[in-house]
Amino acid sequence: VQLVESGGGLVQVGGSLTLSCAASGYVDINYCMGFFRQGSDTEREGIAHIDIDGVTYYGDSVQGRFTISKDQVENTLTLQMNDLKPEDTATYYCAAGDCYGGSWIGKPPLWGKGTLVTVSS
Numbered sequence: 001v002q003l004v005e006s007g008g009g010l011v012q013v014g015g016s017l018t019l020s021c022a023a024s025g026y027v028d029i030n031y032c033m034g035f036f037r038q039g040s041d042t043e044r045e046g047i048a049h050i051d052i053d054g055v056t057y058y059g060d061s062v063q064g065r066f067t068i069s070k071d072q073v074e075n076t077l078t079l080q081m082n083d084l085k086p087e088d089t090a091t092y093y094c095a096a097g098d099c100y101g102g103s104w105i106g107k108p109p110l111w112g113k114g115t116l117v118t119v120s121s
Contacts, residue, residue, distance in 0.1 A: 001023060001024065001025035001026060001027055001110055002023070002024045002025060002112075003021055003022070003023055003027075003094045003095070003096060003110055003111060003112035004021065004022050004023075004024065004094075004112055004113075005019060005020065005021050005092060005093065005094045005112045005113070005114060005115040006019070006020050006021075006022070006115060007019040007020050007115060008091075008092060008115030008116045008117045009116075009117070009118070010118045010120060011084055011117070011118070011119055011120070012084075012119070012120055012121075013084065013085060013086060013119055013120065013121045014083055014084065015084050015119075016080070016081060016082045016083075016084065017081045017084065017117060018078060018079070018080050018081070019035065019078070019079040019081065019092055019094075019115060019117070020076060020077065020078050020079075021033070021035070021076060021077040021078075021079075021094030021112060022074075022075075022076045023075045023076070023096070027075055027096050027110065028096070029052065030052055030098070031052070031096040031097055031098065031108075031110070032049050032050060032051045032052065032096065032097065032098065032099035032104070033049065033050055033070060033077045033094070033095070033096045034046060034047075034048055034049025034050060034057075034068065034077075034094075034095055034096075034099075034104075034108075035047055035048050035049070035068065035077070035079050035092055035093065035094055035095070036092070036093045036095055037088075037090035037091065037092045037093065037117075038090055038091050038093070038114075039087075039089060039090040039091075040090075042090070044093070045059060045061075046059060046095075046104060047059045047061065047062045047066065048062060048066055048068040048079060049068065049095075049099060049104070050068050050069070050070050050077070051099055054070070056068050056069075057102045061087070062081075062088075065081065065082050065083045065084075066079060066080065066081050066082070067079070067080040067082075068080075077094060079092070081117070084117075084119045085119060086119050086120075086121050087119075088117060088119050089117060089118050089119045090116075090117060091114040091115065091116050091117075092114060092115050092116075092117055093111055093112055093113075093114045094111070094112040095108035095110060095111050095112070096108055096109075096110040097109050097110060
């Protein structure tokens with residue numbers, strides 16, 4: 001199974017971008033899916049994920065600005081990012097794995113290779 005992100009690029013402060021994640025192959029239907037990001041000098045952090053019931057969770061840094069959604073039929077994940085800030089500059093990774101109660105259980109076993117988002121001021 002491969003997860004492939006797309007949609008990254010350069011955007012100005014206050015702008016918007018939409019990231020997508022497509023799965024090639026079977027992804028366990030019990031897996032949550034979400035996005036992590038890692039900046040040049042920051043640790044990888046989970047920013048948004050969606051569980052098997054469609055409940056969405058967001059990190060404090062993106063709450064109210066980012067929206068995650070999943071197409072159950074196509075098994076694709078979308079992250080709509082609005083009001084982007086310079087601190088959103090990072091490589092964004094799609095991931096799939098177990099989660100419970102709004103948290104990932106361990107490190108997700110499935111990862112994409114990432115897509116770079118750069119927010120310029």
